[in-house]
Amino acid sequence: MLNIHRFTGGALLASLSLMASAQTPPDGDQTSQLMRGQAYTGPAQPTPRGLDGKPDLTGFWRPLKEPGKPGGNLGKDEPNFILPFNEVGKRALIYTQNHTVDPEAQCILGGIPRHNGSGLPFEILHTPQRLATTYNYNTSRLVTIDPKLKHGKNLEPLYFGHPIAHWEGDTLVIETRGLKDSVKDRIWLDENGNPTSDQTVVIERWSRPDYHHLKLEMTVTDLEYYSRPFTFKRTWARADEGLGQKEYACNESNLSGELIGPGAGVIGPDGNRGFGYSEPLPDVPPGPEAYETKE
Template identity: 25%
Template sequence: MKRALLCTAAICFLLGPSALAQTSADYTPPRTADGHPDFHGVWTNASLTKVERVPEFRDLVISADQARQWERDAAAIGAQDSAPTDPSKGAPEAGTDPEGYNFFWIDPGKSVGQVNGEYRSSWIVDPPSGRVPYTPAGRAAMMKPLATFNSYDNPEERIPIERCLIGFGSTGGPPMLNALYNNHHMIVQTPDAIAINVEMIHDTRIIRMNGEHKTTDLPRYLGSSVGRWEGDTLVVETTGFKPLESLRVDWGVLVYIPPDAKVTERFTLISDEQFLYQFMVEHPTAYTQPWKGELTFRRSPANIYEYACHEGNYSVPNILGGARAQEREGRTSTRTSPRGRLDRPAPTDIPPR
């Protein structure tokens, strides 16, 4: 199997069963006192499946055999990464990346995602390629924030996820996507507002019900969200994102969403244990067309605990301090880029799909 899929599989090993098939159309959801479907509780979207399709899969829907093999591949790499460290091995070779975690800390999911009873190779369903349809202008705009990966002059230049301002990837969204770990979301629902507390960095979205976007609204992290009910489906429209969060980066995820993009989400309870989450992202110049996706959230018995971000919150001072030390020595900073967690050979040779 090629490295792209191996990297995706390698980071997606633990937590939670695959989403089951949607229930019949006659399902009656529990309701709140005001008569709307009750989404209260903790939910998870942990999965091997990511927002975009990896090249190894051509189609949106994959077979059960392909799904099982993908899960076995992930389990094999996870087991390798869970092995005890050899204390006699010594320090890593100078100039290499020793990485910051072992597999004890990784919690992205161990099963291929299912929607409507089908195993999915991506959350994106349109366009059929399963990839974000960037225009040349959109792709160029995406490359600008990528430059911050090699800029070490000011803390403001570091992307928000390094500064622990918002969750990495797009966990808080919208759209709300799965990431390397911390994929739980707690929903608290009232007639006037719905709050979604995200495990990753404790982001909290406030959805104003039956409101409207105001031209005076300032851009904000996670955008400005207004919701309404269409029958038993919660529909949420969000715009007005902070420019700093345009680049959504996670291991295996790199998505650009402009500050003035519009994201429309649809939440539909399909059983007591699942809800269907559908989304559409629109922008007139960044994409050749609106792109759409869908995934299933599963109810979780877990609690959401404090997210402490990096230890002591001293990552940014260390990054900038290291750059100053290199400058004093007359050296330039090492160029880096977003990558999969395991840029290395797989433990076994796995044939391509």
């Protein structure tokens, strides 16, 4: 059995283009640091605000590195970088690792919460009523900001689910329900192939404390596969002025998709997926009885 694993989060290069921005940076002394994933170290600049007086999250955002923390793993702040699986979740993990090819390697939408853990930059275009987030692979998410909206019943399962946003002070809170399920659909929770169920609820709390930084505190509740909710925190730095997303033809760049084996590959002790670890995946995956996830 031929297993070829590709680390899409690290191997695919970010696509950048010149793109006009409505915001003019207060200064450009630190932009080279931002493009290297380093935090802005100059004088703090005020948070830009929209017509509604709320922080404007518009910008092209690049992730900051966290020393000693794995990339793309939503369990980066958990003990041993492992998420709190319950017994059903452990079986679902076996399924994703042995039977599911990385969806993003097949140019399938990564969805939420996976995109929030990605190592790639993303762009936000923000108005008082809508938040548009654009990612690589020509993927985008649209969020309506309206405190009166509520989630209905029998939501159609989607990769990005059904997000609804409201403000709590200067924090934009997005609640997402109606996501796809890893054992029925081609979706992963994160780049390590951790599973997500159709019962998952994602609460994102976005804030922009100053001009140069964007922060996220995200709580994932999925009691189908995990024993408790868990939290993922992250900070991005605003990229150089004039840069933004451009067209990325994922299918044209995916030249060996038929050779990609299942799973995320071996996860090392540092919590990262990828090459360089000696333990191989089994040539013969366990039988169907190992993947029953509904009790």
